[in-house]
Amino acid sequence: MALSDLIKIERNEAGIATVLGILKQRFGDRLQTGQDVRRQHAHTTTYIPNQPPDGVVFVQSTEEVQEIVRICGEHRVPLVPFGTGTSLEGQTNAAGGGISIDMMQMNRILAVNPEDLDCTIEPGVTREALNTHLRDTGLFFPIDPGANASLGGMASTRASGTNAVRYGTMRENVLALTAVMADGRAITTAHRAKKTSAGYDLTRLLIGSEGTLGVITSLTLKLYGIPQAISGGVCPFPSVEAACNAVIMTIQMGIPVARIELVNALQMRAMKNYAQLDYPESPCLFVEFHGSEAGVAEQAESFGEIAAEFGGGPFLWTKVAEERAALWKARHHAYWASLTLRPGADSLSTDVCVPISRLAECISETEADIARMGLIAPIVGHVGDGNFHVMVLIDKNDPREVAGCEEFVSRLNLRAIAMDGTCTGEHGIGQGKMGFLELELGDSVDFMRTIKNALDPLNIMNPGKILPIVH
Amino acid sequence: MALSDLIKIERNEAGIATVLGILKQRFGDRLQTGQDVRRQHAHTTTYIPNQPPDGVVFVQSTEEVQEIVRICGEHRVPLVPFGTGTSLEGQTNAAGGGISIDMMQMNRILAVNPEDLDCTIEPGVTREALNTHLRDTGLFFPIDPGANASLGGMASTRASGTNAVRYGTMRENVLALTAVMADGRAITTAHRAKKTSAGYDLTRLLIGSEGTLGVITSLTLKLYGIPQAISGGVCPFPSVEAACNAVIMTIQMGIPVARIELVNALQMRAMKNYAQLDYPESPCLFVEFHGSEAGVAEQAESFGEIAAEFGGGPFLWTKVAEERAALWKARHHAYWASLTLRPGADSLSTDVCVPISRLAECISETEADIARMGLIAPIVGHVGDGNFHVMVLIDKNDPREVAGCEEFVSRLNLRAIAMDGTCTGEHGIGQGKMGFLELELGDSVDFMRTIKNALDPLNIMNPGKILPIVH
Structure with missing residues (x-):
């Protein structure tokens, strides 16, 4: 199925209008409905179409998120958590409209525990802000996906980056989360022990769930001593x-x-x-x-x-x-340099990850495919993990170029999957890779859907991401 | 609620009789119903009562596990996966009777990929067997919980041990699992890429789920070079x-x-x-x-x-x-030495984990409690993670001693929870710590139950573990 078909969701016009009215009353100017703000709160980083929400609420507390989730639930209106908007697979698009919850005013560092090498923060803290705050402690948070992303967003997409080979990904570096679930309750998934065997690993279930199971409202992160x-x-x-x-x-x-x-x-x-x-x-x-x-x-x-x-x-x-x-x-x-290869072009960054023994083969075949298609597309890789990026330079207003790029990415995904790898090592599924999840994981996707339906029976939490809506 | 109340589940006598008949026909001598075998396939390592299954099937393939799960599902009969029986919180007890699935004949090493530092194995391979097999490759699997446990069991309980401080726990060292789910389908949760952002992390959801969500039938593990x-x-x-x-x-x-x-x-x-x-x-x-x-x-x-x-x-x-x-x-x-402190006594090993800044305080208070109660109970800890064990030496036939020990462990659990820690760092919840999960994680437990109900609607997968049955 083409991407344009996968990302269609029916709009609940009446519900959306009602919710906007309630939120206006409740949040005043912290609800924004101007076109620019709405567009900025949807996908802006690749050729995936921009699907703006109907309103953006700038929240300041877990309780406010709970309130919004309950209001949206009551009226069956989708909500999409939003950080810095730097995700690359359409995670922030409001496929069926609804409310974008902008988390960036929740940017307090709640606690730093140097003896325990951990900290607890709100989701709108960016990785650079955290590291600036930590500078005097001799500690740092290592995960670096390139963009100065919010840490809530990084957890949601299971982000990693250049030094994951040494320090792991968000999966390994989040000790606990607070999240608002679809029924409006806030849960704490764990506490500050470095390891635990207490029940199902809800922390890891929420990490990488791209806002489809809950809205992260605080994170407890592992820290490291700045190397000597x-x-x-x-x-x-x-x-x-x-x-x-x-x-x-x-x-x-x-x-x-x-x-x-x-x-x-x-x-x-x-x-x-x-x-x-x-x-x-x-x-x-x-x-x-x-x-x-x-x-x-x-x-x-x-x-x-x-x-x-x-x-x-x-x-x-x-x-x-x-x-x-x-x-x-x-x-x-690398990013800015690559843009000079085709001045004025748009960039599409895609990622796959394969076992390292297959990496050279995967990159070489991909380079050959790039040459065959006449694309301009340099490659940069976090190769210690077998993860690499292709940045395709295209004119996103030219439908033929977009179609060609989709074809190329499709073959890249299938190539990685065929090599015992994954169609995404760190960008996530979002909308862009929804068509490949079942090819990669087969019946596992059914069980993901069972979990999604059980935890979000009204399908209000960032619907139409990761798991295609079954029409 | 006392442990003895928590671990009661009603038996489905008719269903059990039917299933035993079917399995006898299908598996012949690989179904065992003798009292000794049944007792050995339940809990034997602490004072938690032994609750034997009604029959034990020695399986040899994923397909056989699928068959048994389907038969048990059809007749609403519980099943309990079994490895080496070295778990410490009653994980292998058949609280409502039913079928123990002995995984130890599924002990093949399916693949070792030295270039990728990974291997794929069946769940009955023990950690020592794996390391013996790997010796010539210069690689090893680091997780060492003490006992020569099966790797399937170690994944099920999210085991760790002495070198988790450097290499992580089972959570960090399993790349992918095959598991038979409650409807009899086998899923593969991931492939061999070192990292992935493709969908919900079913691998981590199954790790630590103690057989309550699926039966693990193969594991892909990270390996490490033997240090120079x-x-x-x-x-x-x-x-x-x-x-x-x-x-x-x-x-x-x-x-x-x-x-x-x-x-x-x-x-x-x-x-x-x-x-x-x-x-x-x-x-x-x-x-x-x-x-x-x-x-x-x-x-x-x-x-x-x-x-x-x-x-x-x-x-x-x-x-x-x-x-x-x-x-x-x-x-x-340490284990054998501690037994000499009270010759003839039984041992109870319990574990908690706290932020390392609270560790000295937690251990000191625990030592004071031990002294106050007149217990003989040495302490050993994986202190890099804030995790420690108390081994209480008791006469498990003396109900007063058992009650005293339960009291002591209860206070220890509450102490760890109050210090922002967990009632179990590596042994799991099983039956023994069921009464503490909600005290530790609050409403999170409701969402665990929602997941359990959605993935195992008939409650046949190791029922009465982790999540107390609501009567």
Whole structure:
């Protein structure tokens, strides 16, 4: 089924009008219905159509979320939680209209417990705001999906990013959640113990559920000590395969690499043009190591030896922060650099994840498909996890280009699934990948639907995401 | 409500008789109904009463499990998956009778993928069998709950153990499961990608569900390279508090300790008697570091400095395997040593987990409660996670002692919950802690029940565990 068919949901016009009236009375100017605000609160980051909500409420407490959920439930009106709007698969679209709940005014840091290496925050805190707040404690929160996303949104989409290979994803780094469920009750899924065997893992069930089971209103997160030392650098390889083999060996050897990013030849070329840097135009690995002074030097040296075994090098690395930033520049500016490959074009970022033994094959086939279709689409990967992104540069107003891009992404998803992988390693299903979930997980999707129906019988919680509506 | 009331479930005598007849015909000698076999397939490890199933089927394939689940469903007969029977909270008891499904003949290692650091196995493979099989690959599976448990059982109870502080628990180390659900369908919850954002996390929902949502019939596990070097040792401290403060500092400094175990003074005394070893009779930390030759020496030295800051020492450590085994002897033999404190007594092992900042306080209050009650009950803890065990030595045929022990454990659970912790860090809820789940998690338990009812509407999957039957 085409995406345009999957994302259609019937609107409950009468219910929506009633709810808007009630919310206006209750929230005054904190309910916004202007067209710009509504458009900004729907999907804006790829070619997936923008489906604005009918109103946006800027909430300030769990109790307010409970109130809105109850009102929406009573009148069968959909609601969509909203953070920074940086999700990439249409998660914030209001497919059947309804109310967007903007969580960004819930941005208090409720507690930081340095001895326990944890903190409790409201969902509108962004990762950068949290790390700025933590700076004096010597602690940090490692998950970095690129965008300065809200932590509630990152939990909802099970986000990860460049250093998941060392620190895990949101799945591993959320200890507990408070969430408002479809009946308006707020639950706390766990407390602050580092591990628990007490009952079903509702924390993990809510993480990655993209607002379809509950609205997250607080999170307890694991924190880490800022490493005593960091080393990092960049190493070119003769081929993607050689680079992937070096990654496999690095991980097998137990070198606790903190980041290991692949940038393909096209992306390196973009970077050269963008920043006039003296990089080679071949696939490169950008690596970073966290640990003690002696440890990070040892790790970098071991990595350099492994890279050389697979024909990589020279491996340029440093322990000096400014020099490291310079070496990593090509990776940090990848997004902006890639845009220069086709000035004026829109970008579509998609992601898949495969077992690392299949990664070189998956990337090579994808590069061949890109060439065959004449697309401009550089590749960047969190290759320690077998996860990579293709950024397709298209004109999203040209239906033929959009259709071509959909075809390309479809083949990419199927390729990853056929290689024992997944159609999304970190962006989520949203609307964009709904058509692939059942191909990947078969009957499991039926049981997901059973859970969704049981926990949200009126289907008001971000409907039409993850699980296609059965018409 | 007393445990004895919580664990009563009505028996469906007619259904059970019918199912036994069908299974006899289908499975012949692989259905066993002798009293000894039945008793062995129920709870045998603590004072929780033994509730034997009516028959035990030794299954050999997912398809056989599907068949049994369908037969049990048709006749409304409970089924209980069974591994090694080493669970500690009554998870294997057949509260309403029914069929025990013995998974131990499903013990094939289906695939080992060294490049991807993963393997796929049947649930009856034990952790020792897996590690023996892996020995030549240079890989290992780290989770070690003490007992040589089946990996299916370990997933079902969300087990962990001594090195969870470094490698995580079963929650973090299972990539995917195959499970037979209550309607007899087998699902695969994920594939082999290291991370995924594809839909609800059914893998994590099944892990820790103790057989109440599905029967696990295969697991894909993460593996790790055997560390190049290991250092380890033992360090006495003037008090539990001093030891806990050293643990906090070690973790805050980011020293990647692989194991950090607290043994309290009473347990150290038991050990001295048991093995005539020259240990001090004060609380000790047993530590282990995994990494490169230089790394593990550096880590041990850093730990020694931290220990000294808190009055600990001398810290005896080594990189030589045999010497390390000797230093760790007191920890490895803790169970047998503790039994010598009261020869002939039965043991009850219970566990709680609290934020590490509350650990010293929680242990001290517990030690005071033990003294006040005149119990003999040494303490051993996986203190890097804030998790500790009390082993109460009782005569389980003396109802007054059992009642006293229940009281003590009840207060321990409440103490941990009041400290923002959990009534179980790794043993699970089973029957033994059913009375505490709602005190810990409030309305969350209602949503667990909603999920249970939706996925197992006939309540045939290990009923009366985790969630008390509402009469």
